[in-house]
Each structure stands twice: as structure tokens, then as C-alpha cells.
Amino acid sequence: DAGVTQSPTHLIKTRGQQVTLRCSPKSGHDTVSWYQQALGQGPQFIFQYYEEEERQRGNFPDRFSGHQFPNYSSELNVNALLLGDSALYLCASSFSGVRGYEQYFGPGTRLTVT
Amino acid sequence: AQSVTQPDIHITVSEGASLELRCNYSYGATPYLFWYVQSPGQGLQLLLKYFSGDTLVQGIKGFEAEFKRSQSSFNLRKPSVHWSDAAEYFCAVRGGTASKLTFGTGTRLQVTL
Numbered sequence: 001d002a003g004v005t006q007s008p009t010h011l012i013k014t015r016g017q018q019v020t021l022r023c024s025p026k027s028g029h030d031t032v033s034w035y036q037q038a039l040g041q042g043p044q045f046i047f048q049y050y051e052e053e054e055r056q057r058g059n060f061p062d063r064f065s066g067h068q069f070p071n072y073s074s075e076l077n078v079n080a081l082l083l084g085d086s087a088l089y090l091c092a093s094s095f096s097g098v099r100g101y102e103q104y105f106g107p108g109t110r111l112t113v114t
Numbered sequence: 115a116q117s118v119t120q121p122d123i124h125i126t127v128s129e130g131a132s133l134e135l136r137c138n139y140s141y142g143a144t145p146y147l148f149w150y151v152q153s154p155g156q157g158l159q160l161l162l163k164y165f166s167g168d169t170l171v172q173g174i175k176g177f178e179a180e181f182k183r184s185q186s187s188f189n190l191r192k193p194s195v196h197w198s199d200a201a202e203y204f205c206a207v208r209g210g211t212a213s214k215l216t217f218g219t220g221t222r223l224q225v226t227l
Contacts, residue, residue: 045214048214056214101208102163104160105157106157108157
């Protein structure tokens with residue numbers, strides 16, 4: 001059973017560019033959440049997608065947007081990149097049904113903005 | 115709003131010694147609590163979780179945690195630490211219908227041989 005997968009593993013971008021990160025959830029999961037983890041910090045919640053809709057959003061600007069596809073996979077898009085966007089971006093999947101409280105994390109995408 | 119405090123930024127223990135990592139949470143009702151571990155350059159692995167019931171929960175790799183409502187704490191323990199336990203440990207809370215996880219800033223565990 002494949003766990004949560006993310007691509008790419010690493011990415012280097014220049015300020016002002018746009019980036020797209022991808023996530024495939026664990027088999028049987030229908031909900032995807034995205035987190036940003038700056039160096040030396042705990043993960044910060046960006047947003048969550050369920051049934052192809054953004055269900056909940058953290059305190060991130062509109063430059064951060066996402067999408068969920070019918071197969072439950074998800075993309076995170078960041079526009080007009082800033083140096084401060086450099087971080088590890090983590091995708092987590094979960095099941096929306098009863099007892100589906102745990103979130104399982106992927107290995108992350110390391111984004112460096114120069 | 116929910117929040118998590120991990121008071122210890124860095125802890126060093128000898129291999130074979132016992133371990134306790136502290137976690138305090140803030141939430142108005144009974145929270146869902148989690149401990150995750152992160153090795154360098156890796157994602158987060160779920161160690162254990164508390165939803166309800168028995169306040170002492172067992173997890174993987176020999177870890178356990180105890181939920182104490184009166185102290186708003188969910189401390190992680192292990193009786194005998196192995197060198198492979200060296201990693202960053204995060205406590206997280208999820209409150210009620212809000213499905214997002216709120217994490218603490220983490221505790222870095224170093225194990226000396």
C-alpha cells in the first residue's frame with residue numbers, strides 16, 4: 001500500500017516565479033491538507049481540500065492556491081514567490097469518515113527561492 | 115484558538131536512559147492529540163494519538179503518552195532510548211470540527227552513546 005507521495009522532491013525557483021507542487025494521497029483517503037514548514041519550525045497549516053473544494057484555510061495569502069482532482073490527488077500553487085516562501089512543503093492525507101482523524105504525511109517538497 | 119507549547123527545544127539523553135518530552139496544549143474542549151517524529155530531511159511519521167478513553171496511549175517504537183486534562187498536557191515517554199530515536203518530535207492538536215493540525219515548535223532529541 002503506497003503512502004502519501006509528493007513531487008518533486010526538491011525545487012529551486014527565483015523570486016517572482018510561480019511553482020506547482022503535487023501530492024497523491026494514501027489509498028482510501030479522500031482529504032488532502034497542505035502544510036509549510038520553515039527551517040527550525042513546526043508545520044503551519046495552509047489549507048485543506050475535500051470533494052474538490054477548499055474546506056479550510058490557514059493564515060496564508062491568496063498567492064497560495066490549490067486544487068483537488070477527482071482521483072483525490074492535489075496541487076499546491078504559489079505565485080509571485082518571495083524569499084520567505086523557502087520551506088519544506090508537506091502534504092497530508094486523511095479519510096473523512098468516522099474515526100478518520102489521523103493525517104498521514106508525505107516526505108515533502110523542499111522549495112528554495114533565490 | 116488552539117495552540118501547542120513544547121517547552122524543550124533540545125534534549126540530550128544517553129542511550130538506554132528514559133525519556134520524557136513535554137507538550138502543553140490550549141483548547142476549550144477535549145482535543146485530539148498527536149505525536150509525530152521527523153528524521154532529518156524527512157516527512158512526519160505518526161507515533162501515537164489520543165481521541166478519547168484511556169488516558170495512557172501506546173504508540174509505535176515503544177513510545178507512550180499520557181493525557182492529563184487537569185494539566186492540559188500530553189507528554190511523550192519512552193523507558194529506554196535507542197540511538198535511532200534521535201530526531202525531531204512534534205506534538206499536535208486538532209480541535210473539534212476544525213480538521214487542521216496545530217503543531218508545536220518541536221523538540222530535537224539527541225542520543226549519546
